[in-house]
Amino acid sequence: MDLGIKGRRAIVCASSKGLGRGVAEKLAEAGVDLTLNARTESTLKATADAIAGKYGVKVQIVAEDVTTEAGRQALLQAEPQPDILINNAGGPPPGVWSDWGEEEWLKAINNNMLTPILLMKAILPGMIERKWGRVVNITSGSVKSPIAQLGLSNAARSGLTGFVAGTSRQVARHGVIINNLLPGSHDTDRTKGFIERSAKEKGISIEEARKEAYADNPAGRYGTAEEFGAAAAFLCSQYSGFIVGQNLLLDGGAFNSTLG
Numbered sequence: 511m512d513l514g515i516k517g518r519r520a521i522v523c524a525s526s527k528g529l530g531r532g533v534a535e536k537l538a539e540a541g542v543d544l545t546l547n548a549r550t551e552s553t554l555k556a557t558a559d560a561i562a563g564k565y566g567v568k569v570q571i572v573a574e575d576v577t578t579e580a581g582r583q584a585l586l587q588a589e590p591q592p593d594i595l596i597n598n599a600g601g602p603p604p605g606v607w608s609d610w611g612e613e614e615w616l617k618a619i620n621n622n623m624l625t626p627i628l629l630m631k632a633i634l635p636g637m638i639e640r641k642w643g644r645v646v647n648i649t650s651g652s653v654k655s656p657i658a659q660l661g662l663s664n665a666a667r668s669g670l671t672g673f674v675a676g677t678s679r680q681v682a683r684h685g686v687i688i689n690n691l692l693p694g695s696h697d698t699d700r701t702k703g704f705i706e707r708s709a710k711e712k713g714i715s716i717e718e719a720r721k722e723a724y725a726d727n728p729a730g731r732y733g734t735a736e737e738f739g740a741a742a743a744f745l746c747s748q749y750s751g752f753i754v755g756q757n758l759l760l761d762g763g764a765f766n767s768t769l770g
């Protein structure tokens with residue numbers, strides 16, 4: 511299917527690996543020129559070279575921390591007029607409610623709520639003026655179904671979700687479409703770390719821990735970055751203009767409900 515976005519330009523935050531890279535690959539496959547971002551220049555450059563080589567699109571990199579004002583300014587300077595914005599950053603650490611003080615809360619709120627909001631604030635006026643824009647925020651299934659040990663994520667991302675719910679409905683009439691994608695468990699470096707920790711805690715092998723984790727999911731596995739990227743690319747397509755302010759859960763059916 512031609513997504514109708516060939517020649518469009520996208521900023522993909524936190525995209526040298528994992529879900530962000532999955533989205534970058536699928537946008538590139540649709541012919542979108544990319545500005546990729548991550549903190550580590552070497553992996554970012556390798557990803558950019560691989561994507562440019564495979565899909566023949568223009569790819570530039572901004573090796574900065576997107577959760578800082580300086581990092582965001584560098585991104586906006588490199589690509590001041592993106593048609594597509596993919597908001598993403600690393601997730602907060604696990605813990606227990608009693609672990610987190612003001613410093614930890616401010617960091618989580620900055621990284622997973624304010625950073626995407628500030629990027630949208632900077633980019634939406636240009637999209638509105640040009641009467642076309644797509645924003646996809648990578649949040650988490652934890653917004654819908656809390657993961658107790660990820661309380662920082664549950665809360666900060668819920669704040670972002672509330673902002674998107676109202677704002678997406680204010681900008682849709684200008685051809686600017688904002689939605690959230692909620693990953694359940696996907697095979698990336700982040701979940702590899704969780705599985706390794708679980709193996710250590712239970713005194714079992716990593717393979718056994720992985721089998722257990724997969725068995726808990728109705729699909730019998732974790733999602734792939736490719737599947738995630740394809741869903742995001744559709745939400746950035748010419749055909750997503752009537753999908754407004756939605757929260758699409760990609761979790762293999764792990765969230766058990768009949769509706770919603």
Ligand code: NAP
Pocket residue numbers: 523524525526527528529530547548549550551553574575576577598599600601602648649650651693694695696697698699700701
């Ligand atoms: P990942 O495989 O660890 O990849 C993270 C990517 O983000 C890397 O490219 C990393 O590169 C970059 N990054 C991290 N912090 C950054 C920052 N401050 N500024 C710029 N780039 C940054 O993680 P993932 O699994 O794809 O997860 C992506 C997001 O989805 C996270 O917020 C995670 O909590 C959320 N999520 C993931 C899952 C899952 O199952 N994978 C489920 C629910 C939610 P550098 O380290 O070089 O910066």
